[in-house]
Amino acid sequence: MSVEQIAGEYNFAYLDEQTKRMIRRALLKALAIPGYQVPFASREMPMPYGWGTGGVQISAAIMVPEDRFKVIDQGADDTTNAVSIRRFFEKVAQVETTEKTAEATVIQTRHRIPERDLTEGQVLVYQVPIPEPLRFLEPSEVETRKMHALEEYGLMHVKLYEDIARHGEIATAYAYPVKVEGRYVMDPSPIPKFDNPKLEMAGIQLFGAGREQRIYALPPYCEVVSLDFEDYPFTRMRAEHCCDLCGAEDSYLDEVITDDAGGRMFVCSDTDFCGERRAAGHLGPLGVAESAA
Amino acid sequence: MKDMIEDRAGATDRPLLTVEGLAKYYGGRIGCEEVSFDLYPGEVMGIVGESGSGKTTLLNCLAGHLAADTGRVLFDRAGQMVDTVTMSEPERRMLGRTDWAFVHQHAHEGLRMNVSAGGNVGERLMGLGARHYGDIRAKAEDWLGRVEIAADRMDDRPTAFSGGMRQRLQIARNLVTGPRLVFMDEPTGGLDVSVQARLLDLLRGLVREMGLSAIIVTHDLAVVRLLADRLMVMKSGHVVETGLTDQVLDDPQHAYTQLLVSSVLQV
Amino acid sequence: MTDAMISVENVTKTFTLHNQGGTVIPVMEGASLAVAPGECVALVGASGAGKSTLMRMIYGNYLAASGRILVDGTDVATAEPREILALRRAVLGYVSQFLRVVPRVPTLEVVAEPLLSVGLPREVAQERARTLLTRLNIPERLWGLSPTTFSGGEQQRVNIARGFARQYPALLLDEPTASLDAVNREEVLQLIEEAKARGAAIVGIFHDQPARDRVCDREVDVTGFTPARVA
Numbered sequence: 156m157s158v159e160q161i162a163g164e165y166n167f168a169y170l171d172e173q174t175k176r177m178i179r180r181a182l183l184k185a186l187a188i189p190g191y192q193v194p195f196a197s198r199e200m201p202m203p204y205g206w207g208t209g210g211v212q213i214s215a216a217i218m219v220p221e222d223r224f225k226v227i228d229q230g231a232d233d234t235t236n237a238v239s240i241r242r243f244f245e246k247v248a249q250v251e252t253t254e255k256t257a258e259a260t261v262i263q264t265r266h267r268i269p270e271r272d273l274t275e276g277q278v279l280v281y282q283v284p285i286p287e288p289l290r291f292l293e294p295s296e297v298e299t300r301k302m303h304a305l306e307e308y309g310l311m312h313v314k315l316y317e318d319i320a321r322h323g324e325i326a327t328a329y330a331y332p333v334k335v336e337g338r339y340v341m342d343p344s345p346i347p348k349f350d351n352p353k354l355e356m357a358g359i360q361l362f363g364a365g366r367e368q369r370i371y372a373l374p375p376y377c378e379v380v381s382l383d384f385e386d387y388p389f390t391r392m393r394a395e396h397c398c399d400l401c402g403a404e405d406s407y408l409d410e411v412i413t414d415d416a417g418g419r420m421f422v423c424s425d426t427d428f429c430g431e432r433r434a435a436g437h438l439g440p441l442g443v444a445e446s447a448a
Numbered sequence: 449m450k451d452m453i454e455d456r457a458g459a460t461d462r463p464l465l466t467v468e469g470l471a472k473y474y475g476g477r478i479g480c481e482e483v484s485f486d487l488y489p490g491e492v493m494g495i496v497g498e499s500g501s502g503k504t505t506l507l508n509c510l511a512g513h514l515a516a517d518t519g520r521v522l523f524d525r526a527g528q529m530v531d532t533v534t535m536s537e538p539e540r541r542m543l544g545r546t547d548w549a550f551v552h553q554h555a556h557e558g559l560r561m562n563v564s565a566g567g568n569v570g571e572r573l574m575g576l577g578a579r580h581y582g583d584i585r586a587k588a589e590d591w592l593g594r595v596e597i598a599a600d601r602m603d604d605r606p607t608a609f610s611g612g613m614r615q616r617l618q619i620a621r622n623l624v625t626g627p628r629l630v631f632m633d634e635p636t637g638g639l640d641v642s643v644q645a646r647l648l649d650l651l652r653g654l655v656r657e658m659g660l661s662a663i664i665v666t667h668d669l670a671v672v673r674l675l676a677d678r679l680m681v682m683k684s685g686h687v688v689e690t691g692l693t694d695q696v697l698d699d700p701q702h703a704y705t706q707l708l709v710s711s712v713l714q715v
Numbered sequence: 716m717t718d719a720m721i722s723v724e725n726v727t728k729t730f731t732l733h734n735q736g737g738t739v740i741p742v743m744e745g746a747s748l749a750v751a752p753g754e755c756v757a758l759v760g761a762s763g764a765g766k767s768t769l770m771r772m773i774y775g776n777y778l779a780a781s782g783r784i785l786v787d788g789t790d791v792a793t794a795e796p797r798e799i800l801a802l803r804r805a806v807l808g809y810v811s812q813f814l815r816v817v818p819r820v821p822t823l824e825v826v827a828e829p830l831l832s833v834g835l836p837r838e839v840a841q842e843r844a845r846t847l848l849t850r851l852n853i854p855e856r857l858w859g860l861s862p863t864t865f866s867g868g869e870q871q872r873v874n875i876a877r878g879f880a881r882q883y884p885a886l887l888l889d890e891p892t893a894s895l896d897a898v899n900r901e902e903v904l905q906l907i908e909e910a911k912a913r914g915a916a917i918v919g920i921f922h923d924q925p926a927r928d929r930v931c932d933r934e935v936d937v938t939g940f941t942p943a944r945v946a
Contacts, residue, residue, distance in 0.1 A: 309575025
């Protein structure tokens with residue numbers, strides 16, 4: 156900490172500049188080799204592993220004072236994890252925060268891609284628990300790195316094979332493996348496979364795994380193909396329902412239990428998307444018109 | 449005598465595998481030394497010797513699992529002899545998935561225990577680019593049948609299999625891509641005698657039908673008498689005797705081989 | 716000697732017992748014989764004189780110390796294992812006294828195996844096996860079972876059926892009629908005569924004197940090859 160700084164204050168965005176540089180170097184390398192997992196010296200953060208320390212470090216490393224920051228957890232801006240991280244950056248970076256996808260410059264996410272298409276200039280930062288897609292079948296890190304290096308990806312299809320053998324279809328519903336630019340197989344973090352097609356986008360996507368000390372990335376418009384079999388092609392999956400609040404037919408839905416008598420409703424998991432639709436006058440079966448959105 | 453068990457396809461003139469002056473040292477100790485031989489297509493060679501004689505070290509050097517210190521292991525790939533000791537690792541690993549196969553003594557080392565039997569057999573196919581589930585499954589089922597595993601066990605994991613079944617599954621997993629050379633490390637070790645017989649019979653049939661070449665390391669002389677065309681006897685890292693299997697077993701020339709043969713309990 | 720199918724020339728055999736003080740036992744010296752196609756030669760001599768040893772050397776089962784053993788032009792004494800195996804597959808048949816098979820393999824399969832190994836279609840091979848098993852009076856209900864469970868006489872007949880499955884140009888017979896009843900003995904002798912008629916060169920050991928007199932053209936007394944014991 157520099158002498159000018161008063162005790163108790165933080166460097167901009169919490170991390171010291173050397174650490175940011177180290178992370179930026181890793182990010183540049185990751186963008187240069189789409190889908191490749193770059194090791195980085197993950198720091199201790201003032202929150203436990205599993206709370207998004209990888210994503211937080213990336214956000215801190217790329218953040219500038221002019222940024223508008225948005226955080227979502229499973230699509231929602233108002234859950235504990237999202238609120239905590241948003242407050243963290245309000246405090247240590249004094250950046251403006253927003254819940255509007257369209258207005259954000261940096262969006263940190265846990266397990267969702269916003270419904271609204273991101274535009275060039277926007278950055279999506281993913282929190283990643285386990286970055287290695289081959290890990291569940293091959294426990295050795297030495298071996299999985301070799302498999303990536305030599306493009307030995309047969310094992311990835313073994314997992315999909317097992318799915319079909321056991322469930323009659325590819326039952327993997329989230330963290331569905333993809334192949335990037337015809338080269339690296341990548342775990343897109345536990346986003347629902349509904350979101351997989353959106354991985355080909357105009358925005359920059361950065362993935363950070365704090366505990367596992369890995370960073371990987373997808374530059375804008377890069378090719379991302381979900382793995383499948385010829386006779387069991389990849390399919391998106393969403394509940395056969397519309398949003399009970401906004402009536403959307405094409406958004407990813409959360410199922411909400413409303414009472415202990417079997418009552419339930421489906422709502423958009425992307426709260427901003429749902430709110431915008433309702434503000435624009437769309438109404439679902441159980442929705443009430445927004446008074447003054 | 450091996451009079452009842454002649455079954456190999458016709459010999460050809462070009463060796464499939466040529467080993468020249470292979471040696472492996474563990475510090476000052478000899479793992480194996482001065483090993484040279486030719487293996488022809490369709491030939492099955494047994495390597496026998498007691499524990500610590502260097503036979504497993506030799507097998508691992510041949511299969512590329514251990515780096516040999518000196519010597520060459522030349523393999524006939526599309527008519528050209530390529531040195532598998534000096535070839536790049538990606539090439540060697542590719543060989544290990546295509547032309548070569550390795551059957552471990554302990555099936556769990558050669559299987560994925562948390563993957564179904566069908567998935568275990570299908571892995572090599574998928575590794576070579578098979579992307580049609582129905583085809584992969586049909587091929588896996590065919591192979592499970594060949595190693596006498598019922599089709600209704602296809603989706604069970606090997607953890608639910610007996611030792612003999614696991615070993616048969618490992619064999620199916622290895623042979624599904626039609627390799628030309630199979631390395632086997634004590635393939636019947638640790639199995640019940642009755643299970644051993646079944647496995648041996650199965651291996652013998654597969655070797656003949658597929659025209660496989662194989663190198664089998666074992667300390668069980670009964671296994672090589674039934675499976676191997678020729679023998680290599682090892683002691684302290686050196687080859688002390690080679691020859692036709694029944695000749696080496698019935699008329700051993702070297703002191704060590706004589707000891708080995710005379711030490712077998714007769715039943 | 717060029718017209719001989721089997722030709723043994725000045726063969727010596729010693730056993731060295733490394734684990735018993737390196738004792739060297741010479742068992743054969745200057746052994747020579749020649750068998751022409753269509754000829755059957757009986758090896759005779761007292762028990763222990765070396766009849767089986769000589770036969771095993773011709774088959775490549777025992778290693779000759781010196782001399783030449785030509786079978787269809789291949790020198791068994793110096794040939795590579797794969798050459799001997801090729802010879803055994805195509806030229807040289809052997810009916811030993813004992814049946815050695817993998818447990819579990821059905822009898823029909825055991826007998827058909829020499830034919831399958833040279834690439835004959837399964838139906839043809841099995842048809843030939845069925846014919847032989849029928850001739851040698853092995854009941855059909857046993858064909859699907861492994862011969863390991865059979866009686867000694869039955870095993871011997873399965874062994875003979877297997878040995879005659881292929882029409883080898885050269886045949887070695889070790890006591891083919893031992894432990895057989897009159898009916899089966901007659902069948903075996905006929906098989907031998909048929910083999911001779913089609914031109915097979917045969918070397919045999921027969922303790923059965925009448926059988927020897929009937930099928931053998933000559934006798935070679937191996938006592939003549941026995942060296943003076945030095946041990």
